[in-house]
Amino acid sequence: MRAQVLEAFNTPYKFKDVPVPPNPTGQDILVKVGAASYCHTDAVFASGAMWQDLPRIGSHEFAGTIVAMGPDVSPKLNLKVGMPVGVPGRAFHPCGSCYECRNNDGDPEKYGVWCPEAGNLGLSANGGFQEYCIADSRQIAPMPEGMTAVDTAPLMCAGLTIWNALERAGVQMEAGGGKGLTIAISGAGGGLGHLGVQFAIKLGCKVVAIEASDPALALLKDVVMDLGPLGSGVTIVDARQQPAEDVRVSIFGSPEPNLEGEKGVDGVLILPESQKAFEYGMKLVKNHGICVTVSFPKEGFHMQPRDLVFRHISMVGVLVGRNRQLRAMLNFAAKEGVRAKVTTYKLEQLNELVEDYHKGSSGKLVVDMSK
Template sequence: MSMKAAVFKEKNGKLEVVQMPIPEPQAGWVRIKVEACGVCHSDYFVKYGALGNTFPRVPGHEVIGKVDKIGEGISSEEFGIGKMVGVGWFGGNHCGKCGDCKEDEWVHCKESYVCGIHYNGGYAEYMVAPADSLVPIPDCMDPVESAPLLCAGVTVFNSFRNQNIKAPALVGVQGIGGLGHLAIQFCKKMGYEVIAMSSGNSKEQLTKQLGAHHYVDTSKDGYIDKVKSIGSVKCILVTAPFASVVPGLLESLGTNGKLVILAAFKEPFNADSITMIGGSKSIIGWASGDSRDSSDTFHFARNNQVKPMVKAFTLEQANDALDGINDARFRNVIKM
């Protein structure tokens, strides 16, 4: 039995849609009949082999589908045939024994896999994944509309909820793309006052529709004073990958403010230590979340109508979906 998959056959190559054998789930794994897979900037890491993946490799780590076959040792009550599940960046296989696992930090376990990097991901009709990577998806949620919650969604929701900032504090979302358009919705619905921050004013209207209370154009001189005039910003989620924005955002923060870096910059950034010390400010990174965090993300999104804005593509259009990611408003999704 064979299936269609979009695969990087070699480093730096284009995606090619090929026939491959349908994978069999080993013990502790399940097979998923994929219904939708979101397209993420990190899928380029797979193309370039940047995180050490081998080729050929099927990318895709925002996968939603139905359990189709279960490996040995999987409880059919939890992940029975036909159950709707998701797999995100955290691809399971945490060891349960190391220091990070003992601190419940599955994402940081050295044994943990990344879906679409260490094993084939969701740009395919079928895939297999370890049980600890699986996220139960509420039946009422549309696979295409909700797939981006498995990477973009959990990254903004989980990073922000762990900053321990008291609502209704003033918070900022820098960058209005795949992550940012979700961050605005989550922060607003978690009870915060939200400043959307982006270069230019083309996205201002849209950020208001998404729930932002304020908009600041970070390409304008004096934007830092504008942010400060709104109030004391306790946290800014940095979702667009431009290292040059860091000094200004750091200055924009209020006392005890946190700059949470969620975008991977191509180059190092500068940060002024006096600004950090003087305002007791911090800059931190955050590694998305695991399958349990994704499950919380889905519950919150369902209960509060947080919705990714998506454009659907077929598997044959996988290259268009990936190459068009920078123009996307806001997340491209492959629909099987």
């Protein structure tokens, strides 16, 4: 079968013919891949900054169809051969006995998304840049009616991560659950960010969408246009031209003397690996608000403890989410029409995709196996 293989770090993928994976055993399934999305973590892995296991077939956010199932797949999962599914890379073969697996908050029994022993498709095990891939039946979600593999693949990491980030920011994850909240998204024109704008608006929030590049701002304008009347709830901010203090006043009005912290966004999601983006977002948060960091720059972020101590701002981090969140997010996206802005490529064009990614292409870049 066709596959794209990373054989050495900081080198192009090699397009090769490799064996089809064997019939699945245990709780595994075999998926015929329909589409595989490229994520920032794929770029980080290819640079040699994560797992050192090579060769590797990448992509940890993909979608396809179940073609075979292991004998131990639980009937409770309601899976069957021929079912279209979305596959996130995280939590491949967790141990089943650690704290995370025993206290998994509604996920399949003995399945912990944050199990330290679990693997990750596309990183520690082969992922979606191939025609067929083995997955753990407990990590996937049925694809809702009306969704395609190209629609679904970008949601398997980007969509799930931003959904979890919004939940950590205090949004109730159901229609209308964000009413009364204003959420700022720093990096709103990126792969995660433009999905976050759509989710937040359709959950009932108001959104401050922050960007600092022309392509990202152009993508945001397209997203807002597609939202129709709901787009009036989005304020697009060019951080290069608009100081955070001015943005805060323009949205919430001038504060009373010595009460500057009473007005601002309820939460901010920090998506870029940028100290400036972090500081800009923190300036928008009101007292007792929350800052959710999704990015993990190697050099870290420098924060002001006074924001936590005197302004009582909470800081949390987010990495993807649980299986129950995956299913809820995917069903919400199908019902409410949340879709990534995608550019599609043939599998043979993966290195062209990677080049476009590093040039700053906006939206999500997806390999469409039907091309």
